[in-house]
Amino acid sequence: MSTDQLGSLLVFAGLAFLVVGGGLGVVFFRNVFHAAVSMAFAFLGVAGIYFSLQADFLGVIQVLIYIGAVAVIIAFAIMLTRRGDMAETNRFVSPGQLALGALTAAGLWVALLGLGLSQWPGQPAQAPPLPAGTDLTLSLGQLLLSQMALPFEIAAVLLLVALVGAVLIAREDHPGQGRREQPGEVGKS
Amino acid sequence: MVPLPYYFALSLTLFSIGLFGALTKRNAITVLMSIELMLNAVNINLVAFSRFITPQALLGHLFVIFTITVAAAEVAVGLALVLTLNRHRDSVNLQDFTWLRG
Amino acid sequence: MVNLAWWVVFLPLLAFLLISLVTRPHRKLSGWITILAVGASFVLSVAILLDMLARPGARESAWQWLSLGPVHVELGVLLDPLAAIMLVVVTLVSLLVQIYSTAYMGEDPGYSRYFAFMGLFTFSMLGLVVANNYLEMYVFWELVGLCSYLLIGFWYEKPSAAAAAKKAFVVTRFGDFGFLLAILLLFGHLGTFNFGEVAQGVADGRLPAAAVTAAALLVFFGAAGKSAQFPLHVWLPDAMEGPTPVSALIHAATMVAAGVYLVARTYGLFVSSAASLLVVAYIGGFTALFAATIAIAQSDIKRIVAYSTISQLGYMMMALGAGGFTAGVFHLMTHAFFKALLFLGAGSVILMYFHEQNIWRMGGLYRYMKITAITMIVAALANAGLFPFAGFFSKDEILVAVKESGHLGLYWIGAFTALLTAFYMFRLVFVVFFGPRSEFSPSGHEALPDIGNPRPAQVEAPGAGASGEPAVSAQARAEADKHLHESPAVVTLPLMILAFLSIVAGFWGWPGLSHGFGSFVFFSGAGAGGGAAAEAARAAHAAAGFDWPTVIVSNFFVLLGLLLAWVLYGRRRRAADPLAEILGPVFTVLEHKYYVDEFYLWFIRHFVDGGAAVLAWIDANIVNGIANGIGALLMGIGGLLRLFQNGWVQRYALIFFIAVLVLVAVLVYREPALTAAIVGGAR
Numbered sequence: 019m020s021t022d023q024l025g026s027l028l029v030f031a032g033l034a035f036l037v038v039g040g041g042l043g044v045v046f047f048r049n050v051f052h053a054a055v056s057m058a059f060a061f062l063g064v065a066g067i068y069f070s071l072q073a074d075f076l077g078v079i080q081v082l083i084y085i086g087a088v089a090v091i092i093a094f095a096i097m098l099t100r101r102g103d104m105a106e107t108n109r110f111v112s113p114g115q116l117a118l119g120a121l122t123a124a125g126l127w128v129a130l131l132g133l134g135l136s137q138w139p140g141q142p143a144q145a146p147p148l149p150a151g152t153d154l155t156l157s158l159g160q161l162l163l164s165q166m167a168l169p170f171e172i173a174a175v176l177l178l179v180a181l182v183g184a185v186l187i188a189r190e191d192h193p194g195q196g197r198r199e200q201p202g203e204v205g206k207s
Numbered sequence: 208m209v210p211l212p213y214y215f216a217l218s219l220t221l222f223s224i225g226l227f228g229a230l231t232k233r234n235a236i237t238v239l240m241s242i243e244l245m246l247n248a249v250n251i252n253l254v255a256f257s258r259f260i261t262p263q264a265l266l267g268h269l270f271v272i273f274t275i276t277v278a279a280a281e282v283a284v285g286l287a288l289v290l291t292l293n294r295h296r297d298s299v300n301l302q303d304f305t306w307l308r309g
Numbered sequence: 310m311v312n313l314a315w316w317v318v319f320l321p322l323l324a325f326l327l328i329s330l331v332t333r334p335h336r337k338l339s340g341w342i343t344i345l346a347v348g349a350s351f352v353l354s355v356a357i358l359l360d361m362l363a364r365p366g367a368r369e370s371a372w373q374w375l376s377l378g379p380v381h382v383e384l385g386v387l388l389d390p391l392a393a394i395m396l397v398v399v400t401l402v403s404l405l406v407q408i409y410s411t412a413y414m415g416e417d418p419g420y421s422r423y424f425a426f427m428g429l430f431t432f433s434m435l436g437l438v439v440a441n442n443y444l445e446m447y448v449f450w451e452l453v454g455l456c457s458y459l460l461i462g463f464w465y466e467k468p469s470a471a472a473a474a475k476k477a478f479v480v481t482r483f484g485d486f487g488f489l490l491a492i493l494l495l496f497g498h499l500g501t502f503n504f505g506e507v508a509q510g511v512a513d514g515r516l517p518a519a520a521v522t523a524a525a526l527l528v529f530f531g532a533a534g535k536s537a538q539f540p541l542h543v544w545l546p547d548a549m550e551g552p553t554p555v556s557a558l559i560h561a562a563t564m565v566a567a568g569v570y571l572v573a574r575t576y577g578l579f580v581s582s583a584a585s586l587l588v589v590a591y592i593g594g595f596t597a598l599f600a601a602t603i604a605i606a607q608s609d610i611k612r613i614v615a616y617s618t619i620s621q622l623g624y625m626m627m628a629l630g631a632g633g634f635t636a637g638v639f640h641l642m643t644h645a646f647f648k649a650l651l652f653l654g655a656g657s658v659i660l661m662y663f664h665e666q667n668i669w670r671m672g673g674l675y676r677y678m679k680i681t682a683i684t685m686i687v688a689a690l691a692n693a694g695l696f697p698f699a700g701f702f703s704k705d706e707i708l709v710a711v712k713e714s715g716h717l718g719l720y721w722i723g724a725f726t727a728l729l730t731a732f733y734m735f736r737l738v739f740v741v742f743f744g745p746r747s748e749f750s751p752s753g754h755e756a757l758p759d760i761g762n763p764r765p766a767q768v769e770a771p772g773a774g775a776s777g778e779p780a781v782s783a784q785a786r787a788e789a790d791k792h793l794h795e796s797p798a799v800v801t802l803p804l805m806i807l808a809f810l811s812i813v814a815g816f817w818g819w820p821g822l823s824h825g826f827g828s829f830v831f832f833s834g835a836g837a838g839g840g841a842a843a844e845a846a847r848a849a850h851a852a853a854g855f856d857w858p859t860v861i862v863s864n865f866f867v868l869l870g871l872l873l874a875w876v877l878y879g880r881r882r883r884a885a886d887p888l889a890e891i892l893g894p895v896f897t898v899l900e901h902k903y904y905v906d907e908f909y910l911w912f913i914r915h916f917v918d919g920g921a922a923v924l925a926w927i928d929a930n931i932v933n934g935i936a937n938g939i940g941a942l943l944m945g946i947g948g949l950l951r952l953f954q955n956g957w958v959q960r961y962a963l964i965f966f967i968a969v970l971v972l973v974a975v976l977v978y979r980e981p982a983l984t985a986a987i988v989g990g991a992r
Contacts, residue, residue, distance in 0.1 A: 041225065045228040053237055054236075060244060060247070092236060119959075145259045157265055
């Protein structure tokens with residue numbers, strides 16, 4: 019084993035530790051806020067995995083969107099729904115569902131791992147090297163704005179619709195009634 | 208670069224953790240977070256297979272971009288629903304929301 | 310000319326739509342719209358009649374309505390002398406009644422609604438008249454029934470009116486069922502609804518004799534329902550709960566005549582079956598006598614006229630049954646005039662006399678309302694059938710027709726009914742218009758405020774005092790008399806026009822007249838042609854003169870009835886019926902209309918309800934048992950499935966992923982080749 023391979027293995031192990039540890043933290047922390055922070059670390063680990071796979075652009079996006087946006091609005095949601103003590107906000111469900119859920123997840127892990135290892139037994143061990151001067155980000159950008167322009171636009175529309183929908187769902191039912199009164203707006207209704 | 212099965216195993220592990228969380232947590236926000244973990248696990252797989260098998264086609268990367276987009280939309284709508292439910296029923300426990308039972 | 314008929318029919322419908330959709334808030338305007346529409350229809354009808362007189366013969370125009378494989382249903386117009394006469398009669402009476410109604414209904418809050426319904430009714434009736442096939446006629450037949458329901462129940466806040474409307478609808482619907490069966494029977498055999506084609510088919514013998522008789526009797530059953538023939542007559546007297554002009558239009562001149570018209574329209578069926586003719590003749594004759602006997606013991610002014618209507622309809626049916634097609638239709642026309650006049654006159658009295666309907670609370674009204682009184686007397690004479698009033702000619706023709714057919718029993722029934730008719734008509738005239746004012750006459754004070762919303766008809770024992778009410782003081786009556794006066798011109802004008810017609814209409818049927826009624830309307834056999842038959846009928850009619858024995862007999866009976874009425878009522882001093890003492894218990898039976906209503910109720914209560922109870926038990930315990938068993942089984946299965954549907958998303962997700970796990974396990978361990986094909990593997 020060359021030092022290069024050893025180095026990449028160590029990097030992978032560290033990132034895997036970050037990812038799996040973060041994931042386990044989401045599930046096992048008792049405080050939902052800690053779970054959210056743990057999730058942010060898992061996202062960071064995933065971003066590292068992307069970099070290790072030479073998907074630089076995706077790594078940046080991962081950091082921007084998952085850590086910068088998703089984790090933050092989840093934190094907001096936690097703040098908005100909090101009440102009283104945060105210590106016991108992230109508990110498990112009833113034992114029956116817990117046991118069955120654990121069994122199912124473990125069973126799926128075993129079955130799929132077996133499947134994957136049987137179908138791809140350590141292969142391919144090496145990724146084919148990229149030709150010199152390859153700029154994956156450039157290619158991706160060109161692809162998105164030419165061949166994949168339509169799906170790209172549709173994705174944009176989807177995001178817009180989802181945002182409008184989210185606002186519509188989350189706002190107060192009776193505008194002007196349940197709304198918190200703004201200073202200076204008192205007595206207007 | 209470590210071999211492909213390492214990435215696959217990592218992805219599978221993260222997916223299973225997410226699945227376990229989604230099935231067994233009370234808090235709807237945690238469930239949403241678990242689903243995000245599952246999506247990320249899938250993304251790892253997509254990028255890894257793309258890199259190892261079709262390194263220049265970039266289709267895996269494209270899928271990841273769309274997955275992230277959909278995930279962002281999903282988390283926005285999902286959290287909006289959670290907030291609304293919390294306001295009306297004063298709870299974020301999924302087991303309290305069973306009015307659609309037959 | 311045929312196309313004009315469409316306008317005749319649809320103008321009143323236009324009025325109905327206009328009023329109900331647009332002008333309902335504007336009372337006066339709504340009234341005028343209907344009057345204008347019906348007036349236009351009348352003018353067009355007269356044009357059609359004149360054209361028909363100039364060039365007699367049937368004209369038909371049809372438009373394909375439905376075409377379902379071999380079934381063709383038309384929406385058409387059939388104009389022949391019969392239809393032309395009916396068009397003029399219907400539109401004329403409708404027009405006069407509506408002019409009259411502007412005063413009679415003047416104070417009513419439902420004024421616009423009333424005129425809308427009147428428009429709808431006129432439309433339906435005219436459609437019925439011009440229909441060229443059975444199905445179209447049936448549609449309008451039911452529409453007419455609906456309008457009758459709406460108008461009888463016009464004052465629907467009044468429970469008795471609502472009940473009467475329901476009764477009328479149900480009883481006539483009962484008859485309609487027979488009509489429908491007849492239509493289906495004929496269609497099943499002949500494959501057509503068209504009147505002419507059906508008549509041709511029957512004449513060609515394409516229908517077994519039994520089927521013809523059955524169809525004719527079923528048609529007659531429908532006609533008996535609408536024309537209030539025994540035993541379906543019970544609805545007509547109750548229908549007097551409606552506004553009086555409605556009674557005049559629908560329950561005297563037009564709708565009740567629809568049954569007679571139907572028999573006349575489908576006469577080809579009846580002449581092919583001697584048995585059905587016999588049934589029609591005897592039911593008609595019996596009804597004529599039966600209703601006339603009831604009429605002599607009634608004390609409600611409108612009910613007397615109503616029973617008289619039933620009786621006269623019986624005459625028409627008797628004429629048709631005896632082969633007197635022309636006589637029946639002629640009586641239908643003249644009757645429309647004088648019976649509408651009787652009702653409108655009665656309405657005029659009711660309107661001015663504090664909405665009182667009991668004749669024993671009236672008396673001596675001649676002094677206050679001369680026009681009403683004189684026109685009523687004219688109508689009574691016409692109804693009784695005294696020479697030279699209209700009723701004389703038509704009734705005489707009926708009697709002649711019956712005599713020629715050889716039913717002598719019916720002939721004498723008819724003649725005797727003429728006596729009764731004269732008697733009850735002049736009983737009404739003498740009691741209402743002459744003699745002293747009743748000591749039970751309303752003082753007016755308590756009754757005046759509810760003009761436009763008349764109180765329920767008070768059908769009490771003859772002699773209002775029998776109910777134990779205290780007599781009204783002479784002073785109060787004198788006070789009330791100050792309010793008594795003749796009805797306004799819009800009321801008296803239609804009365805005078807109808808009175809004029811009641812006098813002169815009969816002369817058209819003067820026997821032997823070269824262009825008389827008989828050479829215009831007659832049954833010319835099957836089909837539209839019949840040129841030779843027409844010539845023969847014309848010649849035969851021209852040759853016939855008066856049948857002098859019949860003239861003498863009928864006029865003698867009428868005068869006898871008149872005399873009897875005068876003896877009993879002409880010089881009375883008290884508000885009590887002397888007939889009640891003379892006839893004793895018989896009078897009570899008549900007064901209660903032979904207890905037919907009570908019998909029906911008893912029958913329904915004991916037999917129909919009993920049968921219904923048995924069926925209800927079967928339904929509740931056996932049919933329901935099976936149904937509930939199936940339900941319980943499904944509930945059980947559902948209960949099992951319900952365990953999975955607990956509404957908790959995580960449980961659903963768990964089940965989903967367990968299934969995924971099972972699927973993966975099966976793929977990996979049982980189908981490795983398939984798995985390899987799906988997953989691909991590293992090459």
